[in-house]
Amino acid sequence: MKKTVLKLGAAVLAASLALAGCADPDSGKTKVTFLSWTGEEQMKPILEAFHAANEDIKIEASYSPPVAEYIQTLQTRVLSGTAPDVFVIAAENKTNLLDGGHVIDLSGEPYISKVESFNTETYGRDGKAYGLSVSSWAAGYMYNEDLLKQVGYDTFPTTWDDFLVMSKKLQDAGIKPFLESVDQMPTTLSAWIGAKTNTMDGKLDDKIFSGETTFAAEWTPYLEQYNRIYTEGLVSKDVVGLDGDMIRDEFANGRVAVMNAGPWVINALRESSPDLKFKFALVPGVDGGEPFAAGAASPGYAINSKSDETKQAAAKKFLEFLASKEGVQIFHEQTRDVTVTDDFEPEVDPAFEPLASSIRNGQLYLPMIAWQRSEDILNVEAVAQIQRMIQGEITPAEVAKAMDTKLAGS
């Protein structure tokens, strides 16, 4: 038994070594390592097109699924001095990467000026640009057109009060009105805070983080409004135990009229329920605010400041390709993301049309990416406290206060 095991071990070892020792056909090329956020299947055609156009550069890509695993992989590699030449800067690691000086300034590069300024500003600081973000995602509400018709609605409400009235009508008609996943920051809250900060030239978070105002003062009214769907019994408290997939399946089977959603649900819905008629809508405005969408610039490609000059130059060529018309087109075909470069018009699913203009104009907001430090700590805290609020354990004011406490303690 023991000997068999040892033999087996030796055989496995030999096989592994044999696999490692292949000849390298790419000698002489400038090698650029790249840790991709986009999946392997989708990234492959882009890399092939780039290699065809740049024969002297070889991109050595590795992949890590977003979000937590990617952030962790990149962090451990930065920490150990083995970070790739090109990687992505995201909401979760922006502060740490910039503070540590791990990425180079890209402002002034021609390809940076091609993208929507909202995207560049997202991954910039003090007028400098550190990430090339060629697309954005947006999330809002998705509604079942047939179910809404049953209670007399052809268009989606634009104010929160009207939305609550409609929800009540749906409920009275025996239809579950609304479900929203709260395993992350609720889409509704992100959109409302976004609408608010949009009216004050994007300065809300500056004021909170400089101590001029607090989460308690700014967030409490919105948390109170949000909590109404639970305290008024329109939505079950069980949402705290649901994730986005479960809610999507409820919607697919026609068991709920409205849900929070982004473009990523479209394909699954069309596959599982071909007859379902659905459409996106902006999150209704509250307290006189405009309807708005939650969302953010997709993570930006960044260049490692520790890489040598040859590699940085080659990496810049790679970024240039990623922002070129050809590169963006392949990227769009592979991911169906709504891109934001000036020389390519992305095709948008008709159902998603209401949110597409928000993306093209940079009218999006996500608290975690707008926050200036301790993003993950604040986000984890906020989500957990919001779950407690929905369960009726604490008040909306206490949620905001807990966030202030976290901010002060970090």
Added chain:
Amino acid sequence: MTKAPWRRITLSIAMILLALFIAIPLYYIVVNTFKTQGDMVSSPLGIPTKPFLGNYAEVLTDPRIYKSFLNTLYVTVMSVVLQLMVGAMAAYAMLMRTSRTNKIIANVLLIGFIVPGQSTLIPLYRTLVGFNLVDSLNGLIVMYMGGSIFCYFLIQGYMKTLPFEIVEAARIDGASTGQIFLQIVLPLIKPILITVGVFQTMWVWNDFLLPTVFISSPSKRTVVLQVYNAVSEFTTNWPMFMTVSVVALIPMVVFFIFAQRHIVNGLLAGGVKG
């Protein structure tokens, strides 16, 4: 002892029903591997009207799953064999000489068994960076060596039940310490080695924490990481996820069926004091 046949039949029925109840998640996993995502959304527990084999086709034609099998096999075999060696050697030394120093060492080693993996994870990562063992399968094997302390305790407990006279006789015949260990003690403790080996194999094969933190290259993924790769950021293709899981676990099931007899025998012998 004899029992009335009806009692045995009742027991059989009750036990089979209970076991089937316990295995419902198994049914749930397997049945959904034969469905499309749409089918699963509409009827999660039902038997598919027309079995869909596309999931298996996709998983089995993906070369990455085979690579991850090879990686996991390498890590599991190497680390379990090494753990057993280190554990058995320490247990042997400790039992051959019960001096005061060794008693102290025995207690100190116990602390190593208590330490939770998460407490040492972060500094170990830093240490392994220095040895170039991060993002390396050999680095994972080094990490799993921590399990040798666990092996040591189970083996040591078992060795106490061995008749000492055999060793004494061998020594009188002029056998060296190493010879006694290899030729007499190791064969005698085979049952416990297999038992602990199975236990550790399940741990290493299924471990999620260490590969997540230590492995970043796709070519070095272990099977559990490969399974997790099927969970994407926004949507999960559940039938696909379960198919990858089933494929990843088939080797463990086969291994288990083979080892089951030895497990019972091993535990049996180890648990008895005389």
Added chain:
Amino acid sequence: MALLTMDAAKKSATSGTSNKPRRGLARSTSGGWKQVAGNQAFLIPAIVVFIFLFVIPLCQTFYWSLTDFTGYSTDANFIGLSNYKIIMTDPSMLAGLGFTLLFGVGTTLLVTLLAIPLAVQLNKVFFGRNLVRSLWFFPAIPSMAILGLVWRYILSPLESGVLNSTLHDLFGINALPWLSDNTLARLSVIMVGVWGATGWHAVLYTAYLQSIPGDIYEVARVDGANARQQFFGLTLPLLTPAIVVSTFLLMTGGLKVFDLPYTLTNGGPGFATYTLTQSIVVSGVSQGRYGLASALAVLFTIAVALLAFGQLALTKMIERKFV
């Protein structure tokens, strides 16, 4: 009589030694220094492993627990006990402690209470015994990370959730908030943990049961002991060595649990099923607060050591009483 002892007796030239069952291998050798050195050399690999994988990292963890090390930049400042102060005052960290203890103690007790009677049944002869044993084994084979995800789907609190729709169809019970109510979510996580461990530990007990000679029961029956008296008077006391091993494994494993709550509830709702290990991983790896994570790890190690040693001492005391 143990299988192995018989086995050994067959191989041994000095047959008959197995008649003295209490004579162990352990004793000090009277050989010369060469033999002693040869002996002690066998300890070296284990000591190397121990120093490299436990002592050095623990010292480093302790040092970092006194600094503001972020994990992104290598320069760290000494900040004394501040990290420990944060942990003592942070409700989310304390919530993690509560559920970790509940899970460790809860699974240990429940699995032990279920696994022993199950083992007694599995030890009887009945049709389909091998199949039944294999099915009980099944939860031990896949990793808890995978099972957690499957259970999350089964325990969905919606009416359409697998368990809820089944309960409704069979018994007309309304949907239960398995994962969305604090108490039920805690119970659900513990229940899945018990489900995962009971079969494995039952087999462990089964093995020990087979070593109890049948004639002991024969004598007991002649003396007029009923099934209940046999179980409490004979089976249970004879199982105490197994209980020591099993509960020790359960307690240390339960306190160190990470995969199961992480995949099943991700610590929610609120902080209801948050564990200390999740705190350590999240603050250290996702949030770049290595100093804080280290302080948490130090406290965690001490706590687990105290609990596990205490429990070990307790079960050993009970064992000595019976054996």
